[in-house]
Amino acid sequence: MSAPDPSTSPYDAVVIGGGPAGLQAALTLGRMHRRVLLLDSGEYRNARAEHLQNFVTRDGTPPAEFRAAARAELTAYSTVTVREAAATAVVPDGDGFRVELGAEPGADGPESLATRTVLLATGLRDTLPAIPGLDGLFGTVAAVCPYCHGHELSGKHVAVLGNGPHVARVAFLLERIASRLTVLADGGDLEPGIRAQLDDAGVAVRPEPVKELNRSATGATVSFAEGPSAEVGGVFVASEFAQRAPFAAQLGLRMQESGAVEVDPMGRTSVPGVFAAGDMAHTSATPMPLASVLVAAASGLLAATTADGELLARAHPAP
Template identity: 65%
Template sequence: MDTYDAVVVGGGPAGLQAALTLGRMHRSTLLLDSGEYRNAPVEHLQNFLTHDGRAPADFRAAARADLAAYSSVTVREARAGSATEEDGLFRVALEDGTSISGRALLLATGVRDTLPDKPGLAELFGTVAAHCPFCHGHELAGTHVAVLGNGPHAARLPLLLAPIADRVTVLADGGPIDPAAGDLLARAGVTVRPDPVTGFRRSDGGATVSFASGPDEEVGGVFVATTFAQSAPLAEQLGLELLPSGCVRVDELGRTSRPGVYAAGDLAHLAALPMPMPSVLTSAAAGLVAASSAVQALVVEDWGLVVAG
């Protein structure tokens, strides 16, 4: 079984940056990439200096080219099926039947989004439909933008989008809007459509929304609140502490509740935050921090250093 200083599981922004950081410190690193990514439906990534508007696949290809310059980094197209700790090493069993091990394990497997169950919405997600206004709001400037749902996001998202959109409508989908939120939306000039939504279909200007009663609504884009779950079972297998969001709890250095295991990207966040920020830039930054923390811990282990506190 091959043993590395660090095994990074996940080939998205967090995992790629973590592998680069480890490689630059000349730590033998294996990056496992399953080929599945949370932002796969997205045509362009946004709000990232020097990469604004770049296709996610192009971003990953450029990152892979960067990694190729470091002989200490090996990239393998493989899916991790399970992870265990044995004799101070983390053993990762791959779905192809092979196994590898690492002195440190860095999880960057991300989360999987679940959309509201509305016909046609999945086909629009990543283009006309999105969940992050910081990543996709500007591209809808000057259009009629809809926000689907009647939860807390139905008040917050319209106010974020108000300076961008020409018009904002909350699609309450047959549910009640909190009266205080309704008053706030009215003051902001946001329309609330109470009718149950029956489906979406792509149109020349964006999307057509259909309802159980009343006329269709033409919109330039739709924002939705997704629910999400861990994309891989590794955190559960390792017994890592999870937060109410379902994400792995990490500290400021990307350390999980299990020594030697680090997490970065959408699958993890600080307890002080309600959820991870769905951003390529913050995911990459988290990968750098977690990898740096892993390098420091390896030095302590190699040289028997005593860490104060």
């Protein structure tokens, strides 16, 4: 049986997103000799993070180093192509899809690629509270996940910013790690039950509005609308997030209340032939996406094996 002409035949899969989920998906499909294209726009949710944490064998690895090592591994698979390019649209086309790329420097114009399946791994975009200085600290001194960034603040004064129901849980996750904890309520009212829990646990509460945060030698200086400033080693904050890319809306994918794409336990979306992995998607069994590099990579593997199985079923339908 002769192989299809690679210059004209559709890709088996186009993976959009060059983070952990997309890289793992491309590796998995490449190991099954699928013709796969990985598109990496160069934008990453963890771009500001200095290290990735809580990933066995990779604990403390800079994200750029992780991506470089993954790309180097992909070069061993001749059916995998990696391009530093941003997709602009994904459009159903017959039994597959067209993936549109923006015009690149030196090119005649936009490019359109055919693929049998699409695997989305485009991640999320964080929106932080509008406090001066917070955005500049995000990913280093300020973070969202105690499991990823808590240990590095061992023995330090740690602040939890916000006044919602999450603040007690985050504070209690950190109580074995931090030497001192303060909730920055930022002018909001904590629910009485939550305030009672914090008081019983000896967690301080600063109710004043936060004026600004500035990087300091120990972490950050928190200035308030009134009262003395506070020195902290780190700040945990709950961000609001949205899809980083437009493809879920373009394809009409079913969404979760969290703002993430709904997938089944195997990484399938509501549109046949479209799969999703990483923190842009989650199943109904979890209330929100899990912001973990290890989980993202695992979901990329799972979605890729599901896509491969679907392609296999198309080629060899059940009798």
